Amino acid sequence: MISLENLSKFYRVDGREIPALKRIDLNIAAGEIFGVIGHSGAGKSTLIRLINLLERPTGGRVLIDDVDLTELTSDQLRKSRQKIGMIFQHFNLLMSKTVAQNVAFPLQVAGELDKAAIATRVAELLDLVGLTDHANKYPAQLSGGQKQRVGIARALANNPKLLLCDEATSALDPQTTASVLQLLLEINQKLKLTIVLITHEMNVIRSICDRVAVIDGGEIVETGPVTQVFLHPQHPTTRRFVYESEHIDESDEADDFAHVPGKIVRLTYKGEATYQSHLSALAREYEIDFSILAGRIERIKDTPCGQLTLGLTGLNTKAMLARLADEGIVIEELRA
Numbered sequence: 394m395i396s397l398e399n400l401s402k403f404y405r406v407d408g409r410e411i412p413a414l415k416r417i418d419l420n421i422a423a424g425e426i427f428g429v430i431g432h433s434g435a436g437k438s439t440l441i442r443l444i445n446l447l448e449r450p451t452g453g454r455v456l457i458d459d460v461d462l463t464e465l466t467s468d469q470l471r472k473s474r475q476k477i478g479m480i481f482q483h484f485n486l487l488m489s490k491t492v493a494q495n496v497a498f499p500l501q502v503a504g505e506l507d508k509a510a511i512a513t514r515v516a517e518l519l520d521l522v523g524l525t526d527h528a529n530k531y532p533a534q535l536s537g538g539q540k541q542r543v544g545i546a547r548a549l550a551n552n553p554k555l556l557l558c559d560e561a562t563s564a565l566d567p568q569t570t571a572s573v574l575q576l577l578l579e580i581n582q583k584l585k586l587t588i589v590l591i592t593h594e595m596n597v598i599r600s601i602c603d604r605v606a607v608i609d610g611g612e613i614v615e616t617g618p619v620t621q622v623f624l625h626p627q628h629p630t631t632r633r634f635v636y637e638s639e640h641i642d643e644s645d646e647a648d649d650f651a652h653v654p655g656k657i658v659r660l661t662y663k664g665e666a667t668y669q670s671h672l673s674a675l676a677r678e679y680e681i682d683f684s685i686l687a688g689r690i691e692r693i694k695d696t697p698c699g700q701l702t703l704g705l706t707g708l709n710t711k712a713m714l715a716r717l718a719d720e721g722i723v724i725e726e727l728r729a
């Protein structure tokens with residue numbers, strides 16, 4: 394649905410060109426929730442603002458459903474933008490208008506004049522985001538989570554096919570973050586809406602995204618399904634994000650395991666295999682002793698996943714690992 398081709402953006406500051414994005418190539422499919430994660434200054438905001446041309450690229454193309462937005466007239470662009478909703482970290486609500494008026498605003502801007510039609514649509518949207526009882530309140534009377542729900546209702550007013558989320562939960566506490574993410578997931582499933590979100594928090598990616606791109610210094614350094622990127626991070630920036638979110642210290646681990654005898658391996662389980670007890674049965678069969686050095690079980694979106702780091706001793710470790718591999722468990726040898 395979205396195709397960014399060789400996209401670059403330079404900002405001109407005091408006559409100097411500051412590179413913000415360098416030759417980005419990215420494809421996002423209709424109906425997916427796609428996350429972009431990066432540290433401050435990595436280029437996330439620039440990237441998301443290029444998707445609806447709030448920023449114009451210095452080079453490259455932005456295609457949405459095969460239409461190159463960079464070639465549209467300003468009138469055509471305005472029409473295309475009505476099919477792209479956006480929500481923001483600080484909500485950007487009109488403080489002097491009520492919740493209902495904020496949600497009605499984009500309908501009026503799009504040319505809807507029928508007051509009854511507007512009222513019906515606003516009621517539908519407030520019901521969708523769970524704010525029916527707050528229609529006549531002003532933004533100052535709402536919590537952060539409620540404000541973001543107004544932002545979401547407003548963004549959905551004109552039935553967009555794409556929703557862009559610019560650090561949409563960064564100003565919210567963890568519990569409110571979880572409920573806003575749940576709402577985004579419901580909307581994605583109910584309305585078949587494509588969602589692109591940017592964040593600096595791995596937890597946001599883990600809870601609702603299907604695929605993720607990691608951005609660093611204006612470049613995409615890694616991209617893939619969230620389970621793949623989470624369980625087998627390749628680039629140092631990705632590894633840092635994952636290990637920080639799991640409170641793992643790689644260098645500590647190496648020290649801690651220095652005195653463990655035998656082979657050290659990491660097993661990765663995905664799906665139902667996560668809960669099965671092959672390990673003890675196989676260890677008995679192959680006369681292997683194992684000690685558990687580290688472990689975690691979690692859910693990545695709706696997939697259960699587990700990782701176990703083991704110390705193995707015995708004559709048949711190779712054969713036992715081959716059996717585990719046959720059962721679809723990914724084996725990484727950390728020390729031979």
Ligand SMILES: Nc1ncnc2c1ncn2[C@@H]1O[C@H](COP(=O)(O)OP(=O)(O)OP(=O)(O)O)[C@@H](O)[C@H]1O
Nearest residue numbers: 404406411413431432433434435436437438439440
């Ligand atoms: N309007 C601008 N003028 C000049 N430089 C800019 C402008 N906007 C962003 N930049 C620069 O471009 C780079 C990328 O910024 P961007 O805001 O896209 O990063 P980010 O990953 O969203 O960071 P943050 O999470 O802190 O918002 C940074 O070096 C930033 O200083």
